[in-house]
Amino acid sequence: MPEIVLNSSRNARRAGTIALQVALVAVVGGLAYAAVVNAAQNLAAAHVASGFGFWNNTAGFDISQTLIAYSSSTSTFGRAFWVGLLNTLLVAGIGIVLATVLGFVIGIGRLSRNWLVARLAGGYVEMIRNVPLLLQLLFWYNAVLKSLPELHGSVALPGGGLLNNRGLFLPRPEFESGFGYVVIAFLFGVAATIGLRLYARWRQDRTGEPARIVWFGLGLIVILPLVVYALSGAPLHFSFPDMGRFNVMGGVEILPEFAALVVALTVYTAAFIAEVVRAGVLAVPQGQTEAAQALGLRSPTMLRLVIVPQAMRVIVPPLTSQYLNLIKNSSLAVAIGYPDLVEVFTGSVLNITGQAVEVVAVTMAVYLTISLATSLLMNLYGYATDVRER
Amino acid sequence: MAPMAEAAYLRTAPAERLPPPADRGGATGWLRANLFSSLGNTALTLICLSFIAWAVPTLLRFFVFDAVWSATDRGACLASPVNPEPGACWAFVRVWSSYFVYGFYPLGQRWRVDLFFLALAFGVAWLAWLAAPRRDIGAVYFFVVLPVLSYVLLCGAPLIGLAGVPTTLWGGILVTIVVATVGIVVSLPIGIVLALGRRSDIPVVKLFAVTFIEFVRGVPLITILFMASVMLPLFVPERFAPDKLMRALIGVAMIASAYMAEVVRGGLAAIPRGQYEAAQALGLPYWRMMALVILPQALRVTLPNIVNTFIALFKDTSLVFVVGIFDFLRTIEAARVDPHWATPVTSVTGYAFAASFYFICCYGMSRYARGVETRLARAHRR
Numbered sequence: 077m078p079e080i081v082l083n084s085s086r087n088a089r090r091a092g093t094i095a096l097q098v099a100l101v102a103v104v105g106g107l108a109y110a111a112v113v114n115a116a117q118n119l120a121a122a123h124v125a126s127g128f129g130f131w132n133n134t135a136g137f138d139i140s141q142t143l144i145a146y147s148s149s150t151s152t153f154g155r156a157f158w159v160g161l162l163n164t165l166l167v168a169g170i171g172i173v174l175a176t177v178l179g180f181v182i183g184i185g186r187l188s189r190n191w192l193v194a195r196l197a198g199g200y201v202e203m204i205r206n207v208p209l210l211l212q213l214l215f216w217y218n219a220v221l222k223s224l225p226e227l228h229g230s231v232a233l234p235g236g237g238l239l240n241n242r243g244l245f246l247p248r249p250e251f252e253s254g255f256g257y258v259v260i261a262f263l264f265g266v267a268a269t270i271g272l273r274l275y276a277r278w279r280q281d282r283t284g285e286p287a288r289i290v291w292f293g294l295g296l297i298v299i300l301p302l303v304v305y306a307l308s309g310a311p312l313h314f315s316f317p318d319m320g321r322f323n324v325m326g327g328v329e330i331l332p333e334f335a336a337l338v339v340a341l342t343v344y345t346a347a348f349i350a351e352v353v354r355a356g357v358l359a360v361p362q363g364q365t366e367a368a369q370a371l372g373l374r375s376p377t378m379l380r381l382v383i384v385p386q387a388m389r390v391i392v393p394p395l396t397s398q399y400l401n402l403i404k405n406s407s408l409a410v411a412i413g414y415p416d417l418v419e420v421f422t423g424s425v426l427n428i429t430g431q432a433v434e435v436v437a438v439t440m441a442v443y444l445t446i447s448l449a450t451s452l453l454m455n456l457y458g459y460a461t462d463v464r465e466r
Numbered sequence: 467m468a469p470m471a472e473a474a475y476l477r478t479a480p481a482e483r484l485p486p487p488a489d490r491g492g493a494t495g496w497l498r499a500n501l502f503s504s505l506g507n508t509a510l511t512l513i514c515l516s517f518i519a520w521a522v523p524t525l526l527r528f529f530v531f532d533a534v535w536s537a538t539d540r541g542a543c544l545a546s547p548v549n550p551e552p553g554a555c556w557a558f559v560r561v562w563s564s565y566f567v568y569g570f571y572p573l574g575q576r577w578r579v580d581l582f583f584l585a586l587a588f589g590v591a592w593l594a595w596l597a598a599p600r601r602d603i604g605a606v607y608f609f610v611v612l613p614v615l616s617y618v619l620l621c622g623a624p625l626i627g628l629a630g631v632p633t634t635l636w637g638g639i640l641v642t643i644v645v646a647t648v649g650i651v652v653s654l655p656i657g658i659v660l661a662l663g664r665r666s667d668i669p670v671v672k673l674f675a676v677t678f679i680e681f682v683r684g685v686p687l688i689t690i691l692f693m694a695s696v697m698l699p700l701f702v703p704e705r706f707a708p709d710k711l712m713r714a715l716i717g718v719a720m721i722a723s724a725y726m727a728e729v730v731r732g733g734l735a736a737i738p739r740g741q742y743e744a745a746q747a748l749g750l751p752y753w754r755m756m757a758l759v760i761l762p763q764a765l766r767v768t769l770p771n772i773v774n775t776f777i778a779l780f781k782d783t784s785l786v787f788v789v790g791i792f793d794f795l796r797t798i799e800a801a802r803v804d805p806h807w808a809t810p811v812t813s814v815t816g817y818a819f820a821a822s823f824y825f826i827c828c829y830g831m832s833r834y835a836r837g838v839e840t841r842l843a844r845a846h847r848r
Binding site for chain 2: 093096097100101104110111114115117118119121188189190191192193196202203205206207208209210211214215218219223404405407408410411418422426432433436439440443444447448
């Protein structure tokens with residue numbers, strides 16, 4: 077008897093579950109349908125086209141920083157998309173490298189035995205983490221970079237650079253025909269060093285004799301290309317920025333928007349990376365250090381072979397999510413007018429075409445792709461480094 | 467003579483008493499251990515000291531000693547023979563302060579905003595003080611009474627004689643607090659539902675929850691706000707189109723809910739399976755099991771993370787700036803370029819003021835979270 081009751085209640089629950097799912101699909105589907113119908117009506121009333129036909133139309137607006145050829149009169153919206161995307165990737169790439177370096181320095185600093193260093197690093201983290209990134213970005217852009225001297229009061233930097241409120245102008249390297257040999261020598265040096273290292277490892281495994289190859293490697297990678305450079309007649313010149321009457325001529329121009337964005341993203345993300353690094357190092361048990369010392373490992377070897385690999389296992393996943401945050405936060409570019417994907421697309425393109433749905437969808441799809449691809453890689457990394465416990 | 471004393475390696479006299487060890491305690495000992503333990507450490511200490519010796523006087527000079535505290539226009543904040551290198555122009559902040567707090571909220575109605583701040587502070591204190599009496603009533607107050615009360619107070623209700631105030635007049639700290647509060651009040655219940663949905667066995671529920679959470683977390687917050695502000699008006703019939711602030715609030719609520727869902731999920735994952743099984747063995751149906759057994763524990767262990775999410779949300783409210791809402795940061799930006807106060811130090815002063823506001827709020831919340839954490843740790847140790 078009781079079994080029948082149980083079964084019927086289980087059936088009732090299953091029926092309830094199915095009803096819930098059907099209802100949910102109906103509600104969400106209904107809302108989506110209503111939204112689509114309304115959007116179609118509203119867009120038709122505003123005479124806005126739909127679809128991606130605009131992709132191949134001439135864009136007709138200027139972009140202040142373009143890594144690939146782009147001109148407002150001939151390039152298409154599609155081209156503008158790639159320009160924006162590349163600008164986003166450029167700022168994010170540089171930001172990630174700098175934030176990682178600064179973040180590791182500060183994270184290690186927080187763990188320093190030097191009381192003052194630990195306190196200063198801690199103060200940095202608290203200061204930076206508790207102030208919105210947008211505010212910091214505006215500060216760097218409006219209060220620091222925009223208050224630099226005007227063109228004619230430009231600050232001359234050592235090495236021939238110029239700094240004023242229009243940006244940072246650096247000498248541009250001009251490669252001449254012989255420079256290829258230098259590149260070849262450099263690549264050869266790198267390859268030879270890797271080969272040497274493999275050989276040294278192999279020999280140490282067989283004979284137990286460690287080999288010091290650091291100086292060899294340095295010679296191959298640095299000295300060799302320098303020698304080739306001198307032999308091939310110094311085929312590298314710099315074109316220095318010059319102060320023209322109305323603008324700076326020559327050199328590489330770094331926009332103040334770009335510089336502000338890189339500085340703000342670096343400073344902000346470094347504070348979070350520092351916390352990640354600190355947590356990772358603290359996660360390695362003290363016993364590991366003691367065991368390594370008991371084996372007679374010296375401090376650098378111990379760090380390299382015992383502490384860092386274990387800390388990295390803890391550090392890498394949250395570090396990656398900080399990188400993702402940095403990439404997403406680079407969209408704040410829109411607040412200061414750096415032409416990243418969001419500024420170009422949801423700014424200029426949206427204003428010109430009025431096709432909000434398509435433009436926002438494309439922009440979101442790009443970031444979503446980056447995010448999902450990264451979490452996929454992280455899951456793979458997680459499986460690969462998972463300690464198999466017995 | 468005993469033979470033992472003849473062995474050369476044996477002492478015949480007691481050893482000299484060793485000098486006392488170098489001072490390991492006290493101030494010098496501490497200094498030696500923490501600042502000057504090695505050559506490298508000493509160098510680091512000296513570098514840090516010289517940095518502090520440069521930074522602290524510079525900052526004090528700029529923000530306190532050379533600062534201009536009261537003036538009627540920019541004149542006093544410009545370089546002059548009396549003050550060749552003027553510091554922060556606090557006079558500018560003082561003159562604009564009521565704009566920074568209320569925006570363009572009508573002068574005669576500002577007591578309503580003050581009352582709202584008070585009502586909010588009361589609710590926050592009730593919930594945040596863990597030993598407060600009847601925190602369940604506090605929760606009802608915060609999540610049900612307060613939203614209604616605030617809406618009536620701020621938007622107005624002609625029925626009871628409160629003039630309507632359109633949201634376009636709102637601004638400053640008022641808007642920042644409203645956006646943050648709406649985010650917090652909405653995100654907790656929706657976040658809990660989403661987290662339960664994500665852990666649910668029902669495929670469609672799980673699919674919807676995962677899609678929403680991963681979508682919102684996968685794109686920049688700005689694009690969500692853009693979506694809310696440009697796409698939302700398209701999705702509803704024209705006469706129901708929400709106003710600008712409402713659209714931003716919807717965007718913020720979506721963001722906050724998705725992030726909150728992940729925090730709550732973390733709390734749910736920390737509850738041992740036995741708790742579910744025990745609740746089921748008592749015959750509790752799903753919702754009562756969650757409401758009476760699982761969620762109270764899950765929310766308690768994850769309270770510090772919830773507060774951290776609030777901190778992130780509070781900072782992210784500044785993003786509504788980008789879609790044209792006059793939040794606190796936007797009012798700073800607007801006032802900063804006022805030609806009446808245009809000086810080389812006005813921007814820095816404005817940003818310093820904004821930064822200290824955000825810092826005090828966020829740092830206060832994070833101290834609170836840490837306090838709760840240690841309290842929880844103590845409770846668990848027993």
